[in-house]
Amino acid sequence: MISLFDISLQINGFPIKKAKAELDRIVNLSEEDYAVYLQNKKEEIVAFHLQNNSFYQELVGNKTAPKWENLPILNKQNLQKPLAERLSKGYTLKNVYLNKTSGSSGTPFVFAKDKYSHALTWASNIMRFGWFGIDFNHSYQARFYGIPMDFVGYQKERLKDFLSRRFRFPVFDLSDEVLEKFLQKFKIKKFDYLNGYTSSIVLFSKYLEQKNIILRDICPTLKACFVTSEMLFESDKKLLEKQFGIPIINEYGASELDLIAFENPKGEWQVNAETLFVEILDENNNVLPYGEEGRIVITSLFNKANPFIRYEIGDIGILDEKSTPQKPILKKLIGRTNDVAILPSGKKSPGLTFYYVTKSIIEDDGNVKEFIIKQTRLDTFEIEYVSEKELDSEQIQKIDEAISLYLEPNLNFSFTRKKVLERTNRGKLKQFKSYL
Structure with a gap:
């Protein structure tokens, strides 16, 4: 063969x-x-x-x-x-x-x-x-x-x-x-x-x-x-x-x-x-x-x-x-654990799905240094990120489109730019965390 x-x-x-x-x-x-x-x-x-x-x-x-x-x-x-x-x-x-x-x-x-x-x-x-x-x-x-x-x-x-x-x-x-x-x-x-x-x-x-x-x-x-x-x-x-x-x-x-x-x-x-x-x-x-x-x-x-x-x-x-x-x-x-997101439609998505979403904004210019995503309600997520410049409306639009495509439409995302992100006691950044 x-x-x-x-x-x-x-x-x-x-x-x-x-x-x-x-x-x-x-x-x-x-x-x-x-x-x-x-x-x-x-x-x-x-x-x-x-x-x-x-x-x-x-x-x-x-x-x-x-x-x-x-x-x-x-x-x-x-x-x-x-x-x-x-x-x-x-x-x-x-x-x-x-x-x-x-x-x-x-x-x-x-x-x-x-x-x-x-x-x-x-x-x-x-x-x-x-x-x-x-x-x-x-x-x-x-x-x-x-x-x-x-x-x-x-x-x-x-x-x-x-x-x-x-x-x-x-x-x-x-x-x-x-x-x-x-x-x-x-x-x-x-x-x-x-x-x-x-x-x-x-x-x-x-x-x-x-x-x-x-x-x-x-x-x-x-x-x-x-x-x-x-x-x-x-x-x-x-x-x-x-x-x-x-x-x-x-x-x-x-x-x-x-x-x-x-x-x-x-x-x-x-x-x-x-x-x-x-x-x-x-x-x-x-x-x-x-x-x-x-x-x-x-x-x-x-x-x-x-x-x-x-x-x-x-x-x-x-x-x-x-x-x-x-x-x-x-x-x-x-280290290296990832949660699963549960969405309003009943769909379950692994935390790694967010990698595909955020990949759409992580370009080679190194602007976005780190990010974490928190699920606070079934339809509500908070993205905290560290960057040199704030994300502009075009980039946020791009993320919104990626979210509809990979997860589902009508989810609420808020973006907060931070100086530093919270880490686990071992210094690991847990990229996705569900608070449900």
Whole structure:
């Protein structure tokens, strides 16, 4: 069977063959060789950005690399400036992979990856999903995700879905009528796996529980379910296992980096030590020993287009005591939860829907720094935001239109510009909160 997925990556300039070969080499290094590999990659990526990236030079303050532990911690605020000011020499908006972060942390920005580093991200995804018998070229995915609603964006995603063997279940409306339609699709389509936002997949499993249906009974081809983007609570995981009748695999990733941790077949949350270097730091930026809770700071070992060196992702976590540099295990991830909005029509929408709404105003000029959305009544929402300039009526109009499109019409939104936004006691910005 033709490998459509690999071919579409190759055609788009992502050298997937080369990336797979390199990843294979890294995975098979001995412990000693891995230590040498890691040291070299860290030195190499820092030297590259100090030579070729004026944004990073400025951040570090000189062109010679200080000791690793003295390198600055890069945060999302540092990255909220036009991308052109952050690209390395030799990279332009034309020859990189471009995307926006989800803003689920409330601090969105635009980022770039060079094509080889993005190919490695795919090679890493392919390898990890392969642990569970999933092959992107042949396996059929039931995808619980959002989708852009503008015509061009919508068609583009649908084409990508077709090439990637995915059937998309848009998660903006998760009312019972819609979940019933989802269920009917599982009766007629031979899905191999589910993948998508935790909260949406959990809502679907609760619907199955009400109907007393085990998903695998009606769709026997299913092998596994992969949840991402939000916290998976133990009680929800048990419910998913019970209602789906297949293994539930927890992944933790960030679009600007890669898959960060992925549950392996032994049930360990294995950190990606092939393309990333993960550290846990205390509030004074000291590296904590395995077993201690602290801020997750990540280095992308391959991305030359944009520096992600000692980048603070905004989550808190613990690496297991049994970790080794070559095989770190994430013991616990604290943070990243999202509520569900319930609307006047009875429709339920995951908090991540608001990312698609606000994406319409988050441009590359970095004006809107942070935002949170609060639901105070069934039809009433407050958006609080921090920005250099106040949102103008045109931008507010744009948000109103996006709200009608993604959620439903006749909702009331108020906009308040703030100097700072309230955060959780762990410093996380919870992007959506329902007070109902």
